[in-house]
Amino acid sequence: xxxxxxxxxxxxxxxxxxxxxxxxRPSFSDKLWGIVPQSSAALCxxxxxxxxxxxxxxxxxxTMTEAVRPLVKRKMVILxxxxxxxxAFLILLAxxxxxxxxxxxxxxxxxxxxxxxxRKNVMVALSDVPRNLTLGMLLAAERExxxxxxxxxxxxxxxxxxxxxxxxxxxxxxxxxxxxxxxxEFLSGKGENLIEVVWIDGKVSYELSHEAxxxxxxxxxxxxxxxxxxxxxxxxxxxxSSHNGSEELQSCLRKALDELPxxxxxxxxxxxxxxxxxxxxxxxxxxxGQTEIxxxxxxxxxxxxxxxxxxxxxxxxxxxxxxRIN
Numbered sequence: 001x002x003x004x005x006x007x008x009x010x011x012x013x014x015x016x017x018x019x020x021x022x023x024x025r026p027s028f029s030d031k032l033w034g035i036v037p038q039s040s041a042a043l044c045x046x047x048x049x050x051x052x053x054x055x056x057x058x059x060x061x062x063t064m065t066e067a068v069r070p071l072v073k074r075k076m077v078i079l080x081x082x083x084x085x086x087x088a089f090l091i092l093l094a095x096x097x098x099x100x101x102x103x104x105x106x107x108x109x110x111x112x113x114x115x116x117x118x119r120k121n122v123m124v125a126l127s128d129v130p131r132n133l134t135l136g137m138l139l140a141a142e143r144e145x146x147x148x149x150x151x152x153x154x155x156x157x158x159x160x161x162x163x164x165x166x167x168x169x170x171x172x173x174x175x176x177x178x179x180x181x182x183x184x185e186f187l188s189g190k191g192e193n194l195i196e197v198v199w200i201d202g203k204v205s206y207e208l209s210h211e212a213x214x215x216x217x218x219x220x221x222x223x224x225x226x227x228x229x230x231x232x233x234x235x236x237x238x239x240x241s242s243h244n245g246s247e248e249l250q251s252c253l254r255k256a257l258d259e260l261p262x263x264x265x266x267x268x269x270x271x272x273x274x275x276x277x278x279x280x281x282x283x284x285x286x287x288x289g290q291t292e293i294x295x296x297x298x299x300x301x302x303x304x305x306x307x308x309x310x311x312x313x314x315x316x317x318x319x320x321x322x323x324r325i326n
Contacts, residue, residue, distance in 0.1 A: 133175055133186035135163050141184070150180035150199045157204040158197045166219035169193050172212060179204075214243040221282055228273055228284035233257050236282065246278030252295050252304055253282075259306045260293075264317040267291045267310060277304070290314065 131137055138159040145152035154177045162170070174191030177184045179199035192212035198205050211217050218240060226232050237253045240246075252275050260268065272289030275282040276296045292309040310318050 130174070130185040130187040133162075133170075133173055133188035135159060137186065138162060151177070151182050151184065153204050154179040154197050154199050157206055158195075161206040162195070164223045166216075166223070168213070168216055168219050169195075169208070214245075217243050218245045218249075218280060222280060225272075225283045225285040228260075228268070228271055228286035230257065230260065232284060233260070246280070248278035248297060249275075249280050249282075252277035252297060255304045255306055256284075256293075256295050263308070264314070264321045266314045266317055267308070270314070 131141070138155055142152055142155035142159060145155060158175060158177060162175070165173075170188060172189035172191065173193040173195055174188075175186040175195040175197065177186075177197040177199075179197070192210075193208060193216060194210035196207050196209050198207075208216075208220065221236065221239070226236065233253055233256055237250060237257070240250055240253070256273060256275060260273075263271075268286065270287030270289065271285075271291035271293055273284040273293040273295065275284070276294075290311065291314050294307045294309075295304065297304045308318065
């Protein structure tokens with residue numbers, strides 16, 4: 001294509017169309033970029049006084065392309081700087097968040113709370129399925145609970161009390177725990193002995209609400225030490241008699257009732273009595289239990305023995321005062 005940018009076109013002046021002036025046509029490169037000079041040429045007519053013809057001259061101006069390019073470059077530089085500033089801000093923000101997440105334990109506490117809630121949901125799902133009622137199972141369930149949870153307190157109490165239950169209870173019981181709105185069950189045998197563990201206002205109670213057989217009541221008498229005094233022993237005798245307890249056990253308790261009043265007060269107020277008769281073991285305690293008293297019967301149907309082992313001042317007083325009621 002021919003570049004005719006140097007050709008001059010004649011323009012007629014309004015006053016004198018016979019006069020011609022030279023103008024600049026846009027070049028091919030200007031047409032290609034779509035940028036045309038605002039004026040092809042500036043016509044300068046200089047008239048001298050008394051001269052009737054004009055002298056053409058050209059006034060050069062910068063094209064639009066030459067004026068716009070520096071502005072575009074500046075805008076590109078500013079845009080790049082803004083992008084780098086935004087990236088730097090994101091890096092700084094990520095660094096600050098990482099620092100706070102490792103410095104303060106709030107995030108770890110939230111994860112621990114989520115873990116506790118998840119465990120609670122699992123426990124609720126499993127609460128309707130009774131688990132085997134054994135001491136080991138109760139201890140394992142206790143370890144699964146949160147340290148400060150109501151159910152953990154209930155399981156701790158249940159394990160403590162269940163460990164002291166006689167075999168006749170352990171092998172045939174159903175334990176139900178009601179703790180702060182949560183229910184759990186454990187079962188052994190046919191579950192005929194009903195045990196209830198209840199959490200109320202931060203306190204846990206353990207109770208055998210139903211005994212499958214009178215022998216259960218008699219077997220449970222020896223779970224905890226009883227007070228060592230005349231009224232306590234008499235109450236146990238009546239309790240055993242009302243539940244059709246063995247005659248051998250009643251005979252041993254009556255032997256203790258006959259002998260204890262003859263002991264000096266220093267013995268009665270600080271002694272531990274163990275009664276082992278009829279397959280049942282009972283214990284009575286007063287004070288610190290310094291003096292030991294044993295009541296038993298020689299097998300198979302021998303004599304019932306009442307034996308005292310005293311030390312110190314109690315032994316001295318028994319030597320001189322035994323035989324008188326104190």
